[in-house]
Amino acid sequence: MIDDITRELKYQEAVKASIWKPIEEKTLEEQQIQLIEHKRCFGYRNERGEWVKGNFLYWLKHYARISQAPTLESVGGVIPFAIWPHTFQMANAFMLNNLISILKSRQIGASWEVAAWCLWNAEAYVADKSLLLSKGELEAAELLSKCKSLYDAQPPCFHFALETKSTTRLAFLTNRSVIMALPSTENSGIGFQASRVVCDEHIEHEFASTNYMAIKPTIDSGGGQFISIWTSNENKLSSLAVELFLGGKEGKNGFTSLFFPYTVRPGRSDEWYEATKRSIPESELNGITPEIYMSRNYPKSVEDALSPSKTTAVFNKDVLDSMMGNVEHPVSIPYEGIDSQIVHIYRPHSIGNYYVAASDTSHGVGKDYNVTLILNVKTGAVVADIYNNRISPEELAQHSVRLLNLYQNPSWWPEDNDWGRVTITTAQELGYKNIGQRKSKEGKVQGYGWHTDEGTRTSLWGALIPAINNSQIVIYNKEGLKSLYGIIRLVDKNGRIESMKGKHDDYAMTLGIAFINRDKVQTAPFVSKPIQSLHFNTPMGMNRRSIWQS
Numbered sequence: 117m118i119d120d121i122t123r124e125l126k127y128q129e130a131v132k133a134s135i136w137k138p139i140e141e142k143t144l145e146e147q148q149i150q151l152i153e154h155k156r157c158f159g160y161r162n163e164r165g166e167w168v169k170g171n172f173l174y175w176l177k178h179y180a181r182i183s184q185a186p187t188l189e190s191v192g193g194v195i196p197f198a199i200w201p202h203t204f205q206m207a208n209a210f211m212l213n214n215l216i217s218i219l220k221s222r223q224i225g226a227s228w229e230v231a232a233w234c235l236w237n238a239e240a241y242v243a244d245k246s247l248l249l250s251k252g253e254l255e256a257a258e259l260l261s262k263c264k265s266l267y268d269a270q271p272p273c274f275h276f277a278l279e280t281k282s283t284t285r286l287a288f289l290t291n292r293s294v295i296m297a298l299p300s301t302e303n304s305g306i307g308f309q310a311s312r313v314v315c316d317e318h319i320e321h322e323f324a325s326t327n328y329m330a331i332k333p334t335i336d337s338g339g340g341q342f343i344s345i346w347t348s349n350e351n352k353l354s355s356l357a358v359e360l361f362l363g364g365k366e367g368k369n370g371f372t373s374l375f376f377p378y379t380v381r382p383g384r385s386d387e388w389y390e391a392t393k394r395s396i397p398e399s400e401l402n403g404i405t406p407e408i409y410m411s412r413n414y415p416k417s418v419e420d421a422l423s424p425s426k427t428t429a430v431f432n433k434d435v436l437d438s439m440m441g442n443v444e445h446p447v448s449i450p451y452e453g454i455d456s457q458i459v460h461i462y463r464p465h466s467i468g469n470y471y472v473a474a475s476d477t478s479h480g481v482g483k484d485y486n487v488t489l490i491l492n493v494k495t496g497a498v499v500a501d502i503y504n505n506r507i508s509p510e511e512l513a514q515h516s517v518r519l520l521n522l523y524q525n526p527s528w529w530p531e532d533n534d535w536g537r538v539t540i541t542t543a544q545e546l547g548y549k550n551i552g553q554r555k556s557k558e559g560k561v562q563g564y565g566w567h568t569d570e571g572t573r574t575s576l577w578g579a580l581i582p583a584i585n586n587s588q589i590v591i592y593n594k595e596g597l598k599s600l601y602g603i604i605r606l607v608d609k610n611g612r613i614e615s616m617k618g619k620h621d622d623y624a625m626t627l628g629i630a631f632i633n634r635d636k637v638q639t640a641p642f643v644s645k646p647i648q649s650l651h652f653n654t655p656m657g658m659n660r661r662s663i664w665q666s
Contacts, residue, residue, distance in 0.1 A: 213372040244291075260286060305327055463497060474627070475530035475539060513546065529633050
């Protein structure tokens with residue numbers, strides 16, 4: 117083992133002494149070293165005609181050079197690529213996965229590394245094609261320039277003949293590989309057969325969804341690669357980049373999701389973080405607070421990076437945090453016909469309390485959630501709920517009816533969307549009588565359940581938001597409460613309220629439907645006004661007015 121290490125060290129010394137020499141100055145032995153290094157880096161075909169892959173990490177460590185501007189910490193210039201622990205993690209993800217989403221802090225070398233990955237593939241394989249999509253033309257040119265800078269800084273013996281210089285592509289004449297960089301316009305990448313597509317600062321792409329739908333089939337057909345790299349923006353949390361990342365994190369969409377906080381770069385301590393926050397120029401803040409700026413550019417955690425700012429979050433985070441201290445496990449009392457794996461009861465029915473129920477129905481295929489909840493009209497507590505994305509609309513009706521029976525069949529308002537109608541019809545077939553009715557001004561029944569349109573949606577949020585933010589509602593279901601953190605106002609849609617991409621608004625919508633319909637619940641038994649005693653003979657000294665006041 118020691119002998120092997122010694123031989124490798126001696127070999128690397130010989131490499132350093134010869135690999136960077138001009139080709140015409142190399143001895144026969146140095147030319148042999150050059151051939152060995154080329155095989156190590158980019159691969160070769162063995163005697164049996166089998167392709168032996170090259171080693172991207174070896175090339176990155178020994179031959180990748182980046183251009184760096186001078187700073188107080190460095191003289192800058194062309195310097196070796198910094199190999200930090202997260203560098204290996206990112207490189208392994210590139211080598212092993214087809215679908216990758218990387219949420220990162222700024223200035224951790226991610227753009228340089230993905231540029232290196234594209235260049236290495238272009239040199240290692242014939243007709244390899246990388247498409248780099250950036251926010252705009254300047255950003256696209258900047259990312260491509262990183263590929264060109266890495267290419268120029270390699271040993272001369274690694275160079276290929278290149279096509280005439282272009283600001284949009286780096287084309288290799290010898291092996292027909294190409295790296296193309298484009299701004300993310302509506303038609304970017306259509307018809308481009310890519311080995312890989314890299315979306316740099318993906319959250320900022322205006323046409324991200326359009327591009328993805330156009331490009332992904334070409335990747336799927338050839339087993340290509342899609343890489344999404346981005347830094348958070350609290351105003352754009354309802355974006356494709358967020359959806360892909362969260363879907364991968366939850367194991368739903370095949371993406372490998374990686375998060376790199378500000379601490380992955382050596383030298384970034386808590387003291388560095390606080391000093392950086394104090395030194396942010398006003399011009400950089402652009403109307404946001406230093407805390408939001410740091411969460412966006414130098415996040416500490418995924419939650420920190422994806423936490424909506426106070427200008428976009430619908431519900432007060434401090435209130436939600438306080439409510440999180442009140443979450444509970446459901447009671448363990450068994451009820452006949454109740455499946456405790458689906459139905460959660462936190463406060464059993466009690467005499468003297470009044471309830472209203474609501475439901476939001478989805479298809480039940482593992483994406484959106486089927487929700488039913490029962491709200492105590494007096495206390496504002498969600499005393500029982502169903503929050504499940506696996507059951508069908510029919511099953512939601514069955515479980516809901518059994519639950520509602522325990523609470524003396526309160527007024528129930530299922531949303532009457534496509535799948536909601538199935539739930540309503542099934543409940544009626546099961547004999548549930550107290551489904552809320554929508555009536556005209558004349559009192560004619562126009563439909564059953566809650567109907568969401570722009571008008572009722574506005575009313576719903578208008579009632580629910582102050583109720584939550586003023587702590588008028590109590591939620592015991594931890595997962596249901598957590599979903600409220602992801603409800604935001606979309607800045608680019610005139611403040612429309614929706615869930616963040618990859619999050620769900622089902623629980624919040626159901627809660628809003630129940631809360632806005634609470635006034636329809638009679639909270640006291642009807643008592644007719646007693647008839648005053650009739651006096652036919654007026655006593656002396658009393659007039660008619662005093663009789664009616666008595």
